[in-house]
Amino acid sequence: MDIKKICIIGAGIMGHGIAQLVATHGYDVNLVDVNDEVLNKAKASIEKSLNRFFVAKNKITAEEAEKILDRISLNVNRDDAVKDVQMGIEAVFEDITLKQQLFSELDAICDKDVILASNTSSLSITDIAIKSKNPDRIVGIHFFNPAPVMRLIELIKGKNTSDEVLKTSKKFSESLNKTVVTVNDAPGFVTTRLIYVLCNEAANMKMEGIASTEDIDIACKLAFNFPMGPLELSDLVGNDIYLHIGEYLEKEFGDKYKPCPILKEMVDKNLLGRKSKKGFYEY
Numbered sequence: 001m002d003i004k005k006i007c008i009i010g011a012g013i014m015g016h017g018i019a020q021l022v023a024t025h026g027y028d029v030n031l032v033d034v035n036d037e038v039l040n041k042a043k044a045s046i047e048k049s050l051n052r053f054f055v056a057k058n059k060i061t062a063e064e065a066e067k068i069l070d071r072i073s074l075n076v077n078r079d080d081a082v083k084d085v086q087m088g089i090e091a092v093f094e095d096i097t098l099k100q101q102l103f104s105e106l107d108a109i110c111d112k113d114v115i116l117a118s119n120t121s122s123l124s125i126t127d128i129a130i131k132s133k134n135p136d137r138i139v140g141i142h143f144f145n146p147a148p149v150m151r152l153i154e155l156i157k158g159k160n161t162s163d164e165v166l167k168t169s170k171k172f173s174e175s176l177n178k179t180v181v182t183v184n185d186a187p188g189f190v191t192t193r194l195i196y197v198l199c200n201e202a203a204n205m206k207m208e209g210i211a212s213t214e215d216i217d218i219a220c221k222l223a224f225n226f227p228m229g230p231l232e233l234s235d236l237v238g239n240d241i242y243l244h245i246g247e248y249l250e251k252e253f254g255d256k257y258k259p260c261p262i263l264k265e266m267v268d269k270n271l272l273g274r275k276s277k278k279g280f281y282e283y
């Protein structure tokens with residue numbers, strides 16, 4: 001199957017980043033969200049990112065940036081937007097019910113050979129596909145934020161994902177100039193499960209008074225050459241997101257993944273991190 005055009009559903013942080021990435025690599029994109037306001041904001045963010053990080057740094061010309069933008073069409077009508085594509089990538093909220101519903105609808109509308117991918121960062125691909133009649137075409141393509149810059153794609157094989165769909169998805173991911181790791185379906189995959197454990201343990205140490213917030217982060221950065229400390233990272237991603245991931249992993253795997261109690265307290269007090277201007281640090 002030759003992929004030329006892709007529909008991306010959800011134009012938030014990840015959806016618009018993925019749109020920019022795939023359009024930069026020559027694919028046409030139909031970008032879908034619930035209203036024009038979100039879509040226009042997404043396109044403005046893509047334009048800003050292209051100019052600031054690529055044109056200004058002489059990585060691409062202004063004409064190339066213009067062409068990339070021209071490859072991205074905005075659409076509030078999802079059913080129209082998936083008509084002429086060879087792949088759909090979903091980047092809506094991290095909610096299993098929403099994703100199951102979306103995939104069963106896409107499965108009913110799209111031609112049988114269209115690949116349907118989820119950008120979920122933790123949910124089981126097998127579960128996401130549970131209401132779909134053709135789960136063999138459903139796969140996880142996990143991009144990282146910011147999608148145009150981060151070097152990894154985690155490719156997730158659901159229990160029913162066909163080998164052919166996995167192979168085409170791998171070839172597509174590599175065409176974006178990313179390194180691809182292939183993972184069998186399990187909650188949190190490799191990356192989210194690992195980073196959650198690190199950030200949650202750092203929160204536990206903070207709660208136990210083992211060291212200050214700053215010292216926990218400095219220790220991690222200088223001892224392991226990490227670009228960010230775990231508490232800084234938790235603030236960046238959102239303490240609510242880590243709590244949500246922890247609750248899910250605890251439900252699936254047991255007590256070992258129990259979220260640190262201070263994460264819950266912080267979320268209750270709206271100490272979400274950068275987005276609420278206060279978390280482990282103040283912004």
Ligand SMILES: NC(=O)c1ccc[n+]([C@@H]2O[C@H](COP(=O)([O-])OP(=O)(O)OC[C@H]3O[C@@H](n4cnc5c(N)ncnc54)[C@H](O)[C@@H]3O)[C@@H](O)[C@H]2O)c1
Nearest residue numbers: 010011012013014015033034091092093094119120121145
């Ligand atoms: N933010 C990250 O760092 C990151 C990294 C990797 C993966 N992810 C995953 O990517 C997905 C999206 O995360 P995000 O951070 O971009 O979220 P976000 O909140 O920034 O964007 C979600 C977008 O989906 C839209 N949406 C919701 N329901 C829709 C529907 N039915 N049809 C069309 N659009 C709909 C919303 O309007 C919103 O614009 C999640 O599954 C998340 O776990 C996030």
